[in-house]
Amino acid sequence: MTGAIEAAVADVAAWLTGAAGDPVPVGPPRDDPAGGLTVWPLELRPARQTAAGGEAREPYRFVVRLLVSGAGPAALPALDRVLAAAATAGEPELALAAGDPELWRAFGVAPRPALLLDVPAQIARPLPPVPPVRHPLRLRQLGMRTLDGRVVGPERQPLAAMRVEVVGTPYATRTDGAGRFRLVGLPHDPDDPGRPVRVRLLGRGRTFTADLDPADPDLVIVCAPD
Missing domain, CATH: 3.30.2000 (STM4215-like)
Known part of the structure; x- marks a missing residue:
């Protein structure tokens, strides 16, 4: 060599x-x-x-x-x-x-x-040894889902142009003039359908977080000052 x-x-x-x-x-x-x-x-x-x-x-x-x-x-x-x-x-x-x-x-x-x-x-430096796989691999297929909701202020007025991010993922969008948003293609674990989705909202010089129930047909996030 x-x-x-x-x-x-x-x-x-x-x-x-x-x-x-x-x-x-x-x-x-x-x-x-x-x-x-x-x-x-x-x-x-x-x-x-x-x-x-x-x-x-x-x-x-x-x-x-x-x-x-x-x-x-x-x-x-x-x-x-x-x-x-x-x-x-x-x-x-x-x-x-x-x-x-x-x-x-x-x-x-x-x-x-x-x-x-x-x-x-x-x-070149050798990579550290990888431990052997001693059990059969179990593959689990994740589904995809769409998350629809609204972002409003303390008086229920719609908040437009708010950035809505799913924490820990690259999924993000902005609210429209009616405060509505739609996040498409979110991974969905069928074995844990009730797990909440944590989102981060940025706008109006503030940052808010909220845990959303993906099964709720009418998601409303109220951004109120502390």
Whole structure:
């Protein structure tokens, strides 16, 4: 199985070969009379991690910094093509900061023009084990119902443009000029037909809640100040 670093380096080497027009092997900088380019992973850099909610685990993200260099004047045209291709496409991300003499002394070669490419990589994290299902699954089909009602004030005057929401669901509507509302497609449990439906009403700068009996043919919600 190919690891994240190895895969990132192989992808960049393939891209470099296409951009430069010549094969770009993976290896440290060298004094090659032929003047070809090489690519070598220089360091691993941290990347911003994202938080996941619930049981999900986001991959661990990091950046592989790669050194692209060549020996002698013959390598400059290939390096020029790579620079132009990356700058035009906007990726991989370029970092022109490979002029440290200590870097070249560490590799045992003379200083030379080079590019740094930052390539994102990630390691997938396994999901937590799911407990086995030890009992047969029981499927229960929920029905659908429509909820009709009216929203009125303390003097029984209709309240228009009130927002009516079913708490804990995406179902919502607004009252019309007569204070009437209709909520269509609400899930209905046939095993518990009398369970009240809690609604939230917003309007007139106030918020009200009410528990409605879905079996009531004439639902009236009175919004009175405290």
